[in-house]
Amino acid sequence: MSLQASTHCVATHSGTAPDRQAVCVLGATGSIGESTLKVLALHPDRYRLHAVSGFSRLERLAEICQQFRPARVVVPTRKIDEFRRCLANRGLLGNDQPELLEGDAGLVSIAEDPTVQSVMAAIVGAAGLLPTLAAVRAGKRVLLANKESLVMAGSLFMQEVSRSGAVLLPVDSEHNAIFQCLPERYVAHGQARTQTGLERAKTLGVERILLTASGGPFRCTRAEDLHTVTPAQACKHPNWSMGQKISIDSATLMNKGLELIEACHLFDLPESAITVVVHPESIIHSLVQYSDGSTLAQLGNPDMCTPIAHALAWPERIAAGVSPLDLFQIGSLHFEIPDTTRFPCLSLARQAMQQGGSAPALANAANEIAVASFLKQQIGFMQIPQMIDAVLQAVEIVKPESIAHILEQDVRARTFAQHWLQKHKAP
Numbered sequence: 001m002s003l004q005a006s007t008h009c010v011a012t013h014s015g016t017a018p019d020r021q022a023v024c025v026l027g028a029t030g031s032i033g034e035s036t037l038k039v040l041a042l043h044p045d046r047y048r049l050h051a052v053s054g055f056s057r058l059e060r061l062a063e064i065c066q067q068f069r070p071a072r073v074v075v076p077t078r079k080i081d082e083f084r085r086c087l088a089n090r091g092l093l094g095n096d097q098p099e100l101l102e103g104d105a106g107l108v109s110i111a112e113d114p115t116v117q118s119v120m121a122a123i124v125g126a127a128g129l130l131p132t133l134a135a136v137r138a139g140k141r142v143l144l145a146n147k148e149s150l151v152m153a154g155s156l157f158m159q160e161v162s163r164s165g166a167v168l169l170p171v172d173s174e175h176n177a178i179f180q181c182l183p184e185r186y187v188a189h190g191q192a193r194t195q196t197g198l199e200r201a202k203t204l205g206v207e208r209i210l211l212t213a214s215g216g217p218f219r220c221t222r223a224e225d226l227h228t229v230t231p232a233q234a235c236k237h238p239n240w241s242m243g244q245k246i247s248i249d250s251a252t253l254m255n256k257g258l259e260l261i262e263a264c265h266l267f268d269l270p271e272s273a274i275t276v277v278v279h280p281e282s283i284i285h286s287l288v289q290y291s292d293g294s295t296l297a298q299l300g301n302p303d304m305c306t307p308i309a310h311a312l313a314w315p316e317r318i319a320a321g322v323s324p325l326d327l328f329q330i331g332s333l334h335f336e337i338p339d340t341t342r343f344p345c346l347s348l349a350r351q352a353m354q355q356g357g358s359a360p361a362l363a364n365a366a367n368e369i370a371v372a373s374f375l376k377q378q379i380g381f382m383q384i385p386q387m388i389d390a391v392l393q394a395v396e397i398v399k400p401e402s403i404a405h406i407l408e409q410d411v412r413a414r415t416f417a418q419h420w421l422q423k424h425k426a427p
């Protein structure tokens with residue numbers, strides 16, 4: 001019997017064990033949400049889905065309710081009647097219906113639900129900040145996919161993690177890889193930290209983080225051709241299947257910029273300690289270099305079920321339903337320096353991290369407006385970095401004192417970006 005088979009026997013033995021972990025999935029109908037449900041479905045003996053949220057795709061959300069029978073579901077206020085009908089159409093009536101909650105208050109309520117142990121934060125964009133933070137403040141195991149919340153709230157977010165004792169586990173594949181490659185003592189949870197990240201890195205011989213990037217669909221596209229690429233071309237990622245917004249972010253390399261900022265906060269390191277490496281095969285998900293000349297990497301097929309399963313089970317390991325890597329089939333791996341002339345978003349994000357304060361929140365808000373405008377074909381692909389740059393230059397950067405203050409900065413950036421859009425959008 002293989003090691004995997006024998007582990008499986010032990011895991012399924014408990015059947016209806018009462019100590020199954022209760023999980024809340026924020027953004028269950030999205031790409032990460034769906035991958036999370038896939039992993040949960042593989043382990044009904046370990047996990048039960050207690051609460052979910054969805055913003056659109058209500059039919060799919062009702063189907064999820066039919067399959068997993070969560071106790072609580074959140075939908076936008078204006079869609080609650082429509083969703084009730086979707087449930088009824090599937091025979092979920094009366095007591096068979098989950099408790100329905102609405103809007104932002106509903107999201108916060110399921111994120112901090114006392115029954116829930118693990119919260120998958122998989123809402124896209126700034127909308128994820130408050131529910132993710134609610135999960136952190138309630139001291140949950142927080143499986144962080146929503147990188148935007150960490151980009152926006154950075155230090156304040158991490159202070160809340162330390163204060164509440166929440167266990168923050170990175171789901172973004174690169175950060176999950178780095179988490180796996182750093183020494184256990186570096187990433188240990190629940191310990192009062194007396195040293196800064198840089199001091200800990202020095203003590204433990206951590207020299208540098210290498211953050212890998214696929215380079216996106218336009219890695220080999222000439223600069224002059226980037227002006228006319230379409231949203232459909234930009235959404236076609238060579239290796240990963242993802243939501244629309246992160247697909248565009250991957251095409252502009254803003255995703256790598258956001259991830260650079262995410263890594264700085266997660267691992268408490270300055271941006272100068274993180275090098276971005278273009279690796280078109282997306283097999284190595286990131287690396288850590290040590291003072292003795294060792295470089296540790298985490299490899300795997302590009303499937304988000306792997307980091308999701310890792311975060312769900314950590315410090316244990318569970319099957320993710322992902323086929324193992326076939327190195328003979330892959331043959332060779334390649335590495336390049338990112339081209340920040342064709343992809344200025346990466347430099348803009350690095351600059352925002354250097355500027356500090358509210359700059360990353362401003363850049364994030366500007367990017368969200370720019371991506372939405374590009375998807376509506378109001379601006380061209382190369383106007384995405386232009387809009388971010390314009391916001392960073394025009395909106396005053398402040399030191400945020402509170403989450404409310406960050407949300408104010410987010411609104412200021414969006415307001416300026418909308419003005420910029422009116423002046424520059426296609427007629």
Ligand code: NAD
Nearest residue numbers: 027028029030031032055056123124127145146147242243
């Ligand atoms: P997606 O667009 O596929 O799904 C987003 C989810 O959020 C959906 O369930 C949607 O209904 C919900 N949602 C959207 N707007 C909302 C709002 N205003 N309020 C409440 N809910 C809302 O996105 P995704 O690709 O799954 O990405 C989710 C997050 O995970 C993003 O922050 C992304 O950067 C991060 N991430 C994704 C991947 C990936 O492979 N998809 C990888 C790493 C990190």
Ligand code: MG
Nearest residue numbers: 172173174259
């Ligand atoms: Mg990533």
